[in-house]
Amino acid sequence: MNPKKTRKVLLVPLCVGLLFLLYFKLFLGPVQEDIRIADRELSALEESVASVRDLIGKREALTTEVSGLESRLREKKGDLPEEWDSHDVVSLLSEIDPGMLKKDSLIFPEPEEGEDFVRLPVRFCFSSGDQGFMDFLACLDAFSVRPSISDIQISAVSGRWEEEIRNSVAETEKMRYTLNVEMTLIFCAERK
Amino acid sequence: MKEFNLLPREYQRESPNRSRIVVSVILCLLIWPTGKYGFWKPMETRKEKMRQLASYEEIVEQLPGLEEDFERKQAEAEELRSRIGAFQEMEDASPQHWQSICDTLMDSLPAGASLQELTCDGTRFLISGNCSYDTVSTEYLRNLKNSGVFSDVRMEKILYGGDKAVSFQLCCMLDSQEPEVDMNESEAVAP
Numbered sequence: 001m002n003p004k005k006t007r008k009v010l011l012v013p014l015c016v017g018l019l020f021l022l023y024f025k026l027f028l029g030p031v032q033e034d035i036r037i038a039d040r041e042l043s044a045l046e047e048s049v050a051s052v053r054d055l056i057g058k059r060e061a062l063t064t065e066v067s068g069l070e071s072r073l074r075e076k077k078g079d080l081p082e083e084w085d086s087h088d089v090v091s092l093l094s095e096i097d098p099g100m101l102k103k104d105s106l107i108f109p110e111p112e113e114g115e116d117f118v119r120l121p122v123r124f125c126f127s128s129g130d131q132g133f134m135d136f137l138a139c140l141d142a143f144s145v146r147p148s149i150s151d152i153q154i155s156a157v158s159g160r161w162e163e164e165i166r167n168s169v170a171e172t173e174k175m176r177y178t179l180n181v182e183m184t185l186i187f188c189a190e191r192k
Numbered sequence: 193m194k195e196f197n198l199l200p201r202e203y204q205r206e207s208p209n210r211s212r213i214v215v216s217v218i219l220c221l222l223i224w225p226t227g228k229y230g231f232w233k234p235m236e237t238r239k240e241k242m243r244q245l246a247s248y249e250e251i252v253e254q255l256p257g258l259e260e261d262f263e264r265k266q267a268e269a270e271e272l273r274s275r276i277g278a279f280q281e282m283e284d285a286s287p288q289h290w291q292s293i294c295d296t297l298m299d300s301l302p303a304g305a306s307l308q309e310l311t312c313d314g315t316r317f318l319i320s321g322n323c324s325y326d327t328v329s330t331e332y333l334r335n336l337k338n339s340g341v342f343s344d345v346r347m348e349k350i351l352y353g354g355d356k357a358v359s360f361q362l363c364c365m366l367d368s369q370e371p372e373v374d375m376n377e378s379e380a381v382a383p
Contacts, residue, residue, distance in 0.1 A: 023230070027234075028230070028234060031234040031238050032234065034238050034241075034242075035234070035237055035238050035241055038241035038242060038244075038245050039241065041245055041248075042245055042248060045245075045248040045252055046248075048248075048251075048252045049248050049251050049252060051255070052251050052252060052254060052255050053251075055258050055259065055262055056258065058262065059258065059261060059262045059265060062262070062265045062266060062269055063265060065269055066265060066268055066269050069273065070272060072276055073272060073275055073276055073279075076276065076279045114278060115275055115278070116278070116279070117279075130298070133294070134291055134294065134295075137287040137288070137291040137294070138287070138288075138291060140287035141286060141287040141288040141291070146286060146287070147287070148281075148282040148283070148284075148285035148286055149285050149287060149290050150285060150314060151312055151313045151314055152290065152310070152311075152312045153311045154309065154310040155308070155309045155310075156306070156307055156308050175301070175306050175307075177306075177307065186282065188282060
């Protein structure tokens with residue numbers, strides 16, 4: 001073989017190899033190292049990022065919930081009467097049919113201040129028949145300013161059996177009571 | 193006039209133009225893949241990874257502030273829930289609710305029994321009454337248990353009178369559920 005050609009054949013792959021070595025050492029190697037390091041850091045951060053995203057989602061849901069709760073609270077506070085005192089209680093109770101119950105006493109304990117409203121307790125004692133008592137409860141429920149009942153004490157003064165017609169056909173006996181009732185009505189008013 | 197090369201084939205010189213063209217074509221064809229996969233692609237990948245890393249770091253930096261904000265919001269929601277719960281509690285003790293309780297107490301009463309006294313301090317009921325036989329009072333206890341309105345229904349005492357009449361006293365708890373804030377409702381009223 002021609003020695004000149006042999007030298008050329010050897011030199012070209014050598015130069016190509018040298019060029020590739022230089023390219024790898026100076027460019028591709030550092031770039032790949034950077035990519036490897038970045039990959040490692042990314043996988044380490046992956047979990048934290050997932051928890052941040054999860055937290056963001058939860059916070060958004062909570063923000064929606066809070067705004068819903070706020071508007072619900074506003075609505076509930078809006079339903080409360082601005083002014084409410086013993087005069088209103090007496091007027092309200094006098095609206096109930098006087099024949100239905102015999103009032104014994106009305107006691108007005110100290111009002112309790114809550115965060116959003118003032119509780120105005122009223123201790124009401126009266127006597128009535130059991131049906132009258134049920135009607136009284138129904139009347140209280142129908143008022144626009146509906147009180148709540150925190151405690152109740154009922155004593156049967158007397159009882160008698162009475163015939164009751166059920167379904168317009170069958171007649172059954174039912175005990176009818178005369179009751180002494182003591183209950184605490186709680187009215188709520190806006191806090192000033 | 194035609195030229196003839198009489199040298200043996202291995203000593204003949206190739207036409208310089210032909211070999212140069214071949215090398216040039218090969219080089220040209222190699223430039224695009226070498227440029228793309230040897231330079232542009234790794235650089236682009238590194239750039240993309242660095243950008244992603246920066247964005248991840250930016251996200252992770254938010255974590256402490258975000259946790260604080262989340263806890264604050266949670267406390268705020270809890271407080272609002274308890275404030276609404278106070279309203280709910282008042283609504284739960286409505287006259288209508290008491291009416292239904294009284295109805296249950298009366299409807300559960302078996303024949304031959306009558307009520308004497310009823311005391312309730314919110315959730316605990318103390319009921320006393322009279323009946324003809326002790327079994328009637330326990331039937332009342334069973335009826336109250338099965339009504340689903342009361343829990344922990346317990347007979348406290350039965351007193352046997354001289355004239356075959358029996359007086360009994362039992363206590364029970366109102367099955368009250370925690371005032372739950374219905375989120376569907378809150379969402380419905382949310383602006």
